[in-house]
Amino acid sequence: MKLPHFEYEAPASLDEAVALLVAGDGSARPIAGGQSFVPVMAFRLAEPSMLVDLRNIPGLDKIEITDAGVRIGAMVRWRDVLDDARLVEALPLLPAAIDHVAHYQIRNRGTVGGSLAHADPAAEMPTIALTCDAVLEVVGSKGQRSVKAADLFMGPLMTSLESDEIITSVLLPAWPADRRWAFQEFARRRGDFALAGIALFYDEDASGAAHNVHIGAISVGDTPLRLAKAEAVLNGRKIDEAAIAEAAAAASAEVDPSGDIHASARYRKSLVGTLLSRALQGAANRKAK
Amino acid sequence: MKSSTHPQNTYIGGHVERVEDYRFLRGEGQYLDDISRPGQWHAAFLRSSLAHGTIRKIDASAALAMPGVHAVMTAADIEGNIPTIPFRRPNPTIGPYAQPIIAREKVRYFGEPIAMVLADTAELAEDALQHVVVEIDALPAVIERVHAMSDAVLIFEDTKTNIPTVFNAEKGDIEAAFAGAHYVIRDQFATQRQTALPMETRGLLAEWDAQLGQLTVSGAAKLPFFNRTTMANMMNLPEEAVDYIELDVGGGFGARGEFYPEDYLLALGARKFNRPIKWIEDRREHLMAIGHSREASCDVELAFSKEGVILGMRGDLYINIGAYVRPNGMTPVRNAAQFMSGPYRIPAIDLDAHAFVSNKTPAGTYRGPGRYEGCFFIERLMDQAAGALGIDRLELRRRNLLTHEEMPYPLATVLPSDGRAETQCDSGDHREPFETVVKESNWAEKAHLQGQLIDGRYHGMAIGSFIEGGASGPQENVRMQLEADGIVSLYAGSSAIGQGLETVLAQIAADYLELPMERIRVFHGSTTYLKQGWGSYGSRATVMGGNAVIDAAKKLLGEFRLHAAKRLGLAPEELTITEGVARAADGRSVPLVEVAKDGINVDGFFKNQTPTYTYGSAFAHVAVDPGTGHIEILDYVVADDVGRIINSMTLHGQVMGAAVQGFGSVFSEELVYNDEGQLLVGSLADYLIPLATDYPVVRCISLENYPSPTNPLGAKGAGEGGIIPVGGVVANAVANALSSLGVQPKILPLSPSRVWELIEDARARA
């Protein structure tokens, strides 16, 4: 579990970073907090020719809150998200989810961009991005482009990014103040990757019926998932006991998780429903502002 | 008041802070990875990726061609037979199952060493591993009990069976006991494969001095002297030509510090190439290479009278000891048979403990070996029997716990003998810690919570009891030397594995010498300090080392008396010695420091073949979330009687740490293999040990009501007890919580997934 040999550069601009990635021709990799990729290298699952450290590139570590929403720089660390009191107002689902990411030391280093690029289906940030209809800004040899979170995740640890593309920020669209939301996850120990997790929000119309229901699921598929069937159950309905039970059953039915050494597939399937019903109860009971 | 045979003391029994901690907290600890030698090479081991197979070819040429790579050693580098690792507790039938130090024709487990690469850096050595080509023809992997015990595939082709030994534990008339029973409970249980998981992985630095013909091995732990003897024999060196040097040690728990194949290969390499060779095991390697433990199952019965008195216990235990019998691989097996009766009065016993080999990592000891497993089995039987007999669970135990009047109480005899066929609980009244726990846990006030669903979680409680063997013989040695500045240097054969040995030995020495602790300096563990010593295993260091300290302290004071008397021209018995000063009746006196130049140096020892038995009880209050299968420990109380408390702070550290380690055993730690015998656990993200914040509530109560009659201190070993009851007590509390559903946990760990499935299946049945 010692690192393989690699070259290391920490360029001061995006242009230089992209140029290094291009020169590496697929075998150079960006590195941010290193909390996912260094272990990958230590296990010799990846042996890049060069690591291009993004730490010296200015402007990637800001959290900006505008009318459009919350824009988070790729190098923003979990610690920064949790320390930013504005987010509790602007997008409360985000800090609630990030509170479950890893442990103290890892949160001081792990980054939002790194997590999105790493695309672990058991991680919180990819599911939050997907659930919130986030849009990523990406820079590569062909210039800058926007990528919807929904188009990013291709499989476990696989994204649609080119090998010379760098995520610079992610925009989570603005929230209405009275949106209802909840985050529920269950892990074997606090800070471990989730056995399953649910991120959800919805808006209520004047009659109290839910619409714009967004439900994201963690760790029950090859990528972060939206639970379209459970959403369909709830859209246009009041969130009462019957609706919750029906949505939970739909959620369990529509996921097809695999079993591993930590939990069986059958358990994970059920857990999704349990967590969704707890999330819905939480969201419904949360006092509207 | 302490009894008058003890000197008036100020340290023993106190809440004395560990003297080691200053060093550790300042970052001044010296672990193996902190030392390096000029010109050293680093070793990395190529390990089998198959569980069972025949080696066809090993081609290291590409690796050898890499810059910085110096050698690749394989079985071909060893002349004659491949040496095997010796047994620490031999018995007549295990010979053919010993582990060769490197695989030649066959590999028998995933992780078995096949080659050792030597290179300038650890990174290069690891790089080179990827370029050693090994071809292995797969053989069928034997993973689980039924397959292994069928002998359909023999793991050792020259033997007739995959069962190296069946230990029988016997006592009383078993037929009569069951014939006369009012009620018999029979059930099957299993505990999962685990490992001890010291935070510091294994590692050694081997150095060869060609001029002196001297081998120095740094990084010793647990039993440096035994390992030195072993190494000397295997290397064909006189014992004096081998030194084992102990550094700071990041935990042992029974696994780290045993003699492993790598130890010998490193020494062999150091001598062959006349280079210091360093190796630190990485965590993935650690999980596949260090001794595993605890993979046990059983089919056992308990016979009761109508009144709930246990009449007899019989049945079979099955222990998966992995691919080879390692130095102490049989200890958990024979222990499970002998100690399953635990704290209970069981007049008739007939248990067969079958050790079977399989294509998994060889097993060894882990804190409370065999006892944790046995305690889980019998405590599960006790609670189920209480239900069937209609007797309160606590009351059933009260009727069967051993009392003071019955001491010493003989346990079952275990044959074949591995050196200690017979043993007996030495002293104590097992009802005392039990009632202490009943009281401290507020059982009576909480009793109404049992089985209740409160805020979505089921509450349950249980109390169970245990015995812990300690003070492994045969002897421990201590040397004391009076230094010029009046400090007493104490050299102990015991080794430190994180348990606070320096503190405890210094306390004892200070009290018996009547000196401040600051005047005692403790050195331990290295073979350079003493001609012979034993080490730290079987909860022995405090009892064996501590009593040897007393012997040395008395001898040192005797010398002081002689030398002081000579100075004053008096007969020795005319002096009184208190607090480091020898005084004559006429008012003249000689302080200890004054005789230092006389060169006072004494050897103390303590011989004892009779183990001590600490005993205790534990309480758990759990809440079970039926939706997630999560179990929270709301309260945990453990009380044990250790004969004599030397240091309540280090003692509580031991008990609390062991309890939390036990929670890891019950809930989350498991070495999972697939059907092909590949270990699926490769990191600490897979092997889930408790985190510091996971189990905030563990309360410890220590008693010292019944000193051990086996040693002058009256102390008992206390390093392992805390872990022993955890499986049984927690599982019983979970069964109690889920009693409305009829859930009976029989297999550990109680992972969320398993607990949820137990609940689901029970609901489906209902």
Ligand SMILES: Cc1cc2nc3c(=O)[nH]c(=O)nc-3n(C[C@H](O)[C@H](O)[C@H](O)COP(=O)(O)OP(=O)(O)OC[C@H]3O[C@@H](n4cnc5c(N)ncnc54)[C@H](O)[C@@H]3O)c2cc1C
């Ligand atoms: C013990 C442990 C527990 C953990 N638990 C959790 C958990 O519960 N939940 C969770 O979500 N995470 C968890 N993590 C992962 C942690 O949050 C990581 O830090 C995070 O997933 C990746 O961020 P990073 O900055 O460390 O990325 P890195 O490791 O530096 O990089 C990860 C990948 O992203 C690429 N990359 C990085 N930045 C960019 C960029 N700007 N553009 C394009 N590609 C980029 C890299 O090339 C690499 O492929 C855990 C990690 C550890 C070690």
